[in-house]
Amino acid sequence: MVEVISCFDxxxxxxKMLPVEESINRILNVVPNxxxxxxxPLSKAMDRVLATDQYSPFNVPPHTNSAMDGYAIAFxxxxxxxxxxxxxxxAGRGYPxxxxxxxxxxxxxxxxxxxxxxxxxxxxAASLKGAALSIQGGVQKGxxxxxxxxxxxxxxxxxxxxxxxxxxxxxxLASMGLSSVEVFKPVKVAIFSTGDEVVDQGEALPEFGxxxxxxxxxxxxxxxxxxxxxxxxxxxxxxxxxxxxxxLAASSADIMLSSGGVSMGEADYIKSALKQEGRVDFxxxxxxxxxxxxxxxxxxxxxxxxxxxPVAVMVTFMQFVQPALRKMMGQTAWQPNRMxxxxxETLKSRLGRTDYSRGVYHINESGQLVVRSTGSQGSGILxxxxxxxxxxxxxxxxxxxxxGEPVLIQPFSDLM
Ligand code: AMP
Ligand code: MG
Numbered sequence: 492m493v494e495v496i497s498c499f500d501x502x503x504x505x506x507k508m509l510p511v512e513e514s515i516n517r518i519l520n521v522v523p524n525x526x527x528x529x530x531x532p533l534s535k536a537m538d539r540v541l542a543t544d545q546y547s548p549f550n551v552p553p554h555t556n557s558a559m560d561g562y563a564i565a566f567x568x569x570x571x572x573x574x575x576x577x578x579x580x581x582a583g584r585g586y587p588x589x590x591x592x593x594x595x596x597x598x599x600x601x602x603x604x605x606x607x608x609x610x611x612x613x614x615x616a617a618s619l620k621g622a623a624l625s626i627q628g629g630v631q632k633g634x635x636x637x638x639x640x641x642x643x644x645x646x647x648x649x650x651x652x653x654x655x656x657x658x659x660x661x662x663x664l665a666s667m668g669l670s671s672v673e674v675f676k677p678v679k680v681a682i683f684s685t686g687d688e689v690v691d692q693g694e695a696l697p698e699f700g701x702x703x704x705x706x707x708x709x710x711x712x713x714x715x716x717x718x719x720x721x722x723x724x725x726x727x728x729x730x731x732x733x734x735x736x737x738x739l740a741a742s743s744a745d746i747m748l749s750s751g752g753v754s755m756g757e758a759d760y761i762k763s764a765l766k767q768e769g770r771v772d773f774x775x776x777x778x779x780x781x782x783x784x785x786x787x788x789x790x791x792x793x794x795x796x797x798x799x800x801p802v803a804v805m806v807t808f809m810q811f812v813q814p815a816l817r818k819m820m821g822q823t824a825w826q827p828n829r830m831x832x833x834x835x836e837t838l839k840s841r842l843g844r845t846d847y848s849r850g851v852y853h854i855n856e857s858g859q860l861v862v863r864s865t866g867s868q869g870s871g872i873l874x875x876x877x878x879x880x881x882x883x884x885x886x887x888x889x890x891x892x893x894x895g896e897p898v899l900i901q902p903f904s905d906l907m
Pocket of ligand 2: 683686687751752799
C-alpha cells in the first residue's frame, strides 16, 4: 500500500470529513498570488485584472458643466424678474466672458458653466421674449450643475489593483485618458481526464466506453475566467502515463486540474503517481456532490484532482478551483455571490454536510425570489446543470429546507 498522507487518515477514520469552508481556506492559504504583469491596450483589457492602483491624474469631469439644456444664471435671493440673454455655451465651446449681474447664457448639456454663473434653469421652465428671459416656478442655487471632479477628484484612488476590468471599469479608465493598462498575465491551466473508459470525441464509442465530458466543461469555465487552457487530453489508467502527464503539466502550466481517479474505490495508480511527482492530500469533503478531492503540489505547482462525475467536477470547480484561480489571477478576496430565495419545494440535505443542488430561481407573482430544484440530482446527471441557473447551497447546519423557508443560492451568472 502506498503511503499517501490524509487519504489513509480518512480510510482509517471514515467519519472524519473536511468542512467546505475549511477546505477553501486551506487551498487559498497555499496557492500563490499573481505576480507576472504585462501592459496591454485598454481596448483589449476587458475581463483582465488591474495590476496597479489607478489614481486619477485630473478631475472627472474636468470642468463644471451643465447637466441639462437651458440657461445659465447667477443665483440671487430674490431672483430678478428677468435676465438678458447675452450668448450661448455649447459642449466643447464655452461662453468666453464673465457673466454680469442680470445676464443669462443659453447652455447645452455638457457645456462649461460660464464664469459668474452657478445655476441652470431648464429650457422647459423658461420663456424668452426677444432677449428677455423669465421663468416659471422656483429655482435652487446650484441646480443642474455637474461640478468639476464630482465623479473622480484629481489624485484620488479610483480603481485599486486587483479590480476586474468590467465594461464600466474600462469606461472609468478611459475617462482618465488612459490608452493602456498594466494587468496580470493570464493563468495557464493544464487539464486532463483520466479513465480507461473515457473516449475522445471523433472516436467510435467502444463497449462500456463514455465520451469525455469533463475537459469540455472545464475548458468552458476556464475560458470564461480568462485562463489559458493547456489540454493534455485523456490519460489512461496507468501510473507511468499519469506521471508523464503530471510532469508535462507542471513544466508548462501554472496550475493543473485532472478529473477522475480520486475516489476511494479507484486503483492506487493515481495515488502512486501523485506521490512520485509531488505532495498531494486526498480529502473527503463534507459535501454533495463532490466528496473526494485531491489537492496539493506537483512540481511546485498547485494540483487539483477533481472527482470524475461530470456534475461533481463542475461543482468542485466552482467552489474550490475558482477561488484559487481568482487569487492566482490577482483578484483580491473573491467570493461567489449569494442570495436568499424562498424554497418552492422541500429540499433534503444532511446535518454536517453541504449540499449543492441544481436549482432554478425566478421572481414569482408576488415579487418574491423563489427557487426549486431541477429534479433528479445524481452527480452524473449533467442535464441537471443544463436546466439550472443556480446552485442551491444547503450548509452543514440544516437537515432539510421546507417549502416557504429561506435558502442560499449561488447564481450561475456569477459562478461561470
Ligand atoms: P472515477 O472518479 O474515476 O471513479 O469516476 C467517477 C465516474 O465519473 C465514473 O462513472 C466515470 O466513468 C465518470 N467519469 C470519469 N471521468 C469522466 C469524464 N472525463 N467524462 C465523463 N465521465 C467521466
Ligand atoms: Mg476513473
